[in-house]
Amino acid sequence: MHGIWRAGLPPFLFLRPWRAARPEVRMGRRTPLYELHRELGARMVDFGGWDMPVHYGSQIEEHHAVRREAGVFDVSHMCTIDLRGEQTRAFLSRLLANDPGKLRRPGKALYSCMLNESGGVIDDLIVCYLTESWFRMVVNAGTREKDLEWIRQHAQAFGVSVQERAELATLAVQGPRARELTTRLLSKEGAAAALALEPFNAAEVEGWFISRTGYTGEDGFEVTLSAEDAPRVWRELNALGVRSCGLGARDTLRLEAGMNLYGSDMDESTHPFESNLGWTVAMEPASRDFIGRAALEAVRAAGSPRTLVGLVLDDRGVLRSHQKVIVPALGTGEVTSGTFSPTLERSIALARVPFGTAGRVQVDVRGRLLNARVVRPPFVRFGRPQIPLQPAENPS
Amino acid sequence: MSNIPTDLQYTKSHEWVRTLPDGSVEIGITDHAQHALGDLVFVEVPQTGRKLTAGEACAVVESVKAASDVYTPLAGEVIAANTELASAPERVNADPYGEGWLLRLRPSGGTTSPELMSASDYEALVRAEGG
Numbered sequence: 149m150h151g152i153w154r155a156g157l158p159p160f161l162f163l164r165p166w167r168a169a170r171p172e173v174r175m176g177r178r179t180p181l182y183e184l185h186r187e188l189g190a191r192m193v194d195f196g197g198w199d200m201p202v203h204y205g206s207q208i209e210e211h212h213a214v215r216r217e218a219g220v221f222d223v224s225h226m227c228t229i230d231l232r233g234e235q236t237r238a239f240l241s242r243l244l245a246n247d248p249g250k251l252r253r254p255g256k257a258l259y260s261c262m263l264n265e266s267g268g269v270i271d272d273l274i275v276c277y278l279t280e281s282w283f284r285m286v287v288n289a290g291t292r293e294k295d296l297e298w299i300r301q302h303a304q305a306f307g308v309s310v311q312e313r314a315e316l317a318t319l320a321v322q323g324p325r326a327r328e329l330t331t332r333l334l335s336k337e338g339a340a341a342a343l344a345l346e347p348f349n350a351a352e353v354e355g356w357f358i359s360r361t362g363y364t365g366e367d368g369f370e371v372t373l374s375a376e377d378a379p380r381v382w383r384e385l386n387a388l389g390v391r392s393c394g395l396g397a398r399d400t401l402r403l404e405a406g407m408n409l410y411g412s413d414m415d416e417s418t419h420p421f422e423s424n425l426g427w428t429v430a431m432e433p434a435s436r437d438f439i440g441r442a443a444l445e446a447v448r449a450a451g452s453p454r455t456l457v458g459l460v461l462d463d464r465g466v467l468r469s470h471q472k473v474i475v476p477a478l479g480t481g482e483v484t485s486g487t488f489s490p491t492l493e494r495s496i497a498l499a500r501v502p503f504g505t506a507g508r509v510q511v512d513v514r515g516r517l518l519n520a521r522v523v524r525p526p527f528v529r530f531g532r533p534q535i536p537l538q539p540a541e542n543p544s
Numbered sequence: 545m546s547n548i549p550t551d552l553q554y555t556k557s558h559e560w561v562r563t564l565p566d567g568s569v570e571i572g573i574t575d576h577a578q579h580a581l582g583d584l585v586f587v588e589v590p591q592t593g594r595k596l597t598a599g600e601a602c603a604v605v606e607s608v609k610a611a612s613d614v615y616t617p618l619a620g621e622v623i624a625a626n627t628e629l630a631s632a633p634e635r636v637n638a639d640p641y642g643e644g645w646l647l648r649l650r651p652s653g654g655t656t657s658p659e660l661m662s663a664s665d666y667e668a669l670v671r672a673e674g675g
Contacts, residue, residue, distance in 0.1 A: 206583055206637075396608060466586065488606075
């Protein structure tokens with residue numbers, strides 16, 4: 149969920165798609181699956197200091213595999229953190245903009261932002277309630293160091309221990325057949341337990357930590373397991389027909405699903421209300437004094453001048469981050485994430501625009517003003533378009 | 545390793561140039577370039593009849609991740625453009641030196657240029673770029 153795609157300036161590419169990882173020049177961090185990615189023919193790129201696979205031949209085919217069947221992603225670069233101590237829930241209640249009080253049953257997970265005092269987003273994360281003295285959190289790869297520092301700093305007062313689980317690997321298996329295929333690698337009893345998991349719930353099953361979560365808009369699991377087992381499990385998934393997928397497809401899938409990317413769609417200079425993340429902020433109960441609360445109350449009282457919306461391009465071309473959006477009568481905004489949607493076969497984007505933006509807008513795409521429409525994300529969910537593909541006959 | 549046919553000339557900016565028997569030239573992007581770009585989703589080719597100067601941007605290839613200009617190393621008039629790529633941009637990925645050609649040019653100043661290099665020189669360039 150973190151956006152540090154390095155761009156260089158080679159001769160003919162005014163914007164080079166990926167910087168090829170060049171071990172002889174610079175060695176990035178590697179996951180336990182690095183050797184396997186190379187063996188499978190992955191094109192490796194630098195992603196936030198990690199050498200990661202961007203695709204294994206065709207990003208678009210990998211994208212379709214996840215929408216139609218199943219794909220597996222290496223997300224071991226993300227940072228798993230165990231929080232332990234009797235005061236862990238109280239600590240999270242202070243740390244997170246969403247309310248950990250919503251976590252009633254063990255295994256339940258919650259998506260939340262972690263804010264600074266100004267209401268800016270330090271990171272977005274998922275936290276899972278395991279026992280009253282053990283919660284597991286997953287934060288972004290590129291924000292690992294600053295997150296750990298921030299979390300440790302605030303955990304102290306609650307006597308909560310903060311343990312990074314860098315020795316573990318995580319595979320995201322996503323797609324309509326992902327759960328069925330993944331659970332074939334478990335015993336009958338284990339498979340039944342995993343298949344019984346409801347969305348946004350996790351459980352430990354036969355040595356795997358299985359969570360029914362993802363970043364694609366499809367059903368599936370995220371499986372955290374030992375580094376030694378990860379390559380074997382990946383190969384077994386491949387043998388069952390689960391396609392190897394890189395970060396390229398992960399990005400187009402998450403954008404179709406209308407999910408934000410940290411560092412692109414929000415960061416410390418933006419707050420959740422202007423990032424389409426208001427739904428993740430729990431202002432009730434009013435007594436819960438989370439970090440950033442006072443700033444958000446001020447924003448809410450004054451009204452946020454900006455908002456994050458979805459755009460679909462009606463003209464030919466591809467929306468890209470930082471392109472200027474022209475909103476009639478209201479001013480200008482900026483694309484925060486844009487791509488070609490393989491499912492919709494047109495370009496889609498998230499854009500930060502003046503509050504009240506609706507209907508038709510124009511985007512400056514390489515010096516040309518192209519026509520786009522404001523839509524409500526998600527663009528695609530469970531393999532199906534969620535937005536009108538053609539402009540309305542009589543635009544308002 | 546990239547496919548680099550020996551009968552073509554190449555540019556530093558990853559275009560290839562094929563001299564045809566009638567003296568016209570065909571231009572496209574190299575296998576290395578299509579691989580670096582990833583799956584192409586849009587290709588824009590020039591109008592037939594357009595007069596180009598050497599070094600001018602004459603086409604756009606856009607992939608899932610980025611848009612790139614394609615430059616002609618030779619001056620001349622566009623005598624054909626591969627308009628089929630509008631509905632089948634993936635042909636550039638699948639066959640960059642064949643069905644993925646971009647345009648044909650009638651050169652106004654010959655088919656040689658200091659900007660053009662041999663296959664072996666281009667191979668060395670690609671290797672130096674880590675490709």
